[in-house]
Amino acid sequence: MKPELISFKLCPFVQRSVIILKEKGVDYDINYIDLRNPPTWFSQVSPLGKVPVLRVGDEVVFESAVIMEYLDEVNPPSLHPADPLRKAQNRAWIEFASTLFMTQFSMVMAKDKEGCVQAESELRGKLAQLEPQVKGEFFNGTEFQLIDAAYAPLFMRMALLEDWSPMGLLERLPRLTKWSERLLERSSVQASVVKELPELYRGHIANSGGYGAERWG
Ligand SMILES: N[C@@H](CCC(=O)N[C@@H](CS)C(=O)NCC(=O)O)C(=O)O
Known part of the structure; x- marks a missing residue:
């Protein structure tokens, strides 16, 4: 399933997810929003009103460190130390x-x-x-x-x-x-x-x- 990353162009937290997607060669969509004027659906998918949010089908994952971990797990080999x-x-x-x-x-x-x-x-x-x-x-x-x-x-x-x-x-x-x-x-x-x-x-x-x-x- 092709993930969709909800993004804001200036956000360093979103950038983390993009780097991992690129490192892993994952095909993804990116949806830039304006955080000063977010679309109405944003509050429904982002519990803290923040980006990044990763949509996977009908599910969402938020928090950049958690998104990185998820992307790492579903796209082996892992980029974490084994120990x-x-x-x-x-x-x-x-x-x-x-x-x-x-x-x-x-x-x-x-x-x-x-x-x-x-x-x-x-x-x-x-x-x-x-x-x-x-x-x-x-x-x-x-x-x-x-x-x-x-x-x-x-x-x-x-x-x-x-x-x-x-x-x-x-x-x-x-x-x-x-x-x-x-x-x-x-x-x-x-x-x-x-x-x-x-x-x-x-x-x-x-x-x-x-x-x-x-x-x-
Ligand atoms: N702990 C969050 C922080 C994300 C964050 O602060 N994102 C900023 C943009 S860089 C945001 O969405 N701010 C909107 C707000 O706080 O209302 C993460 O790691 O994903």
């Missing part, structure tokens, strides 16, 4: 990635300089925590796995922000630097967003009217 402890740790660090997405979002959308600087410092702290966890060119070593898809959207946005206004977020973090490079050159990652993502992201920040608009907009 249960390592797998559990990967899941925990995927959750950590979600908090990084939120911190990055708070930083760019901050109303004032103080809020922006505070979020930036939180982001730097979390990146420093992440650095020693990375085992090789990918999170677990030499192979691209589920957790790599979970982090790629963060690094993609970070690279855009660095282009527009350098911050040196990955300075003195050699493992994250290498990992980010590997992720951003991967075809599934490059193909996981619409071509106009940079303009959309920059426009979104510029329209926030906050301090981020001055800094990156």
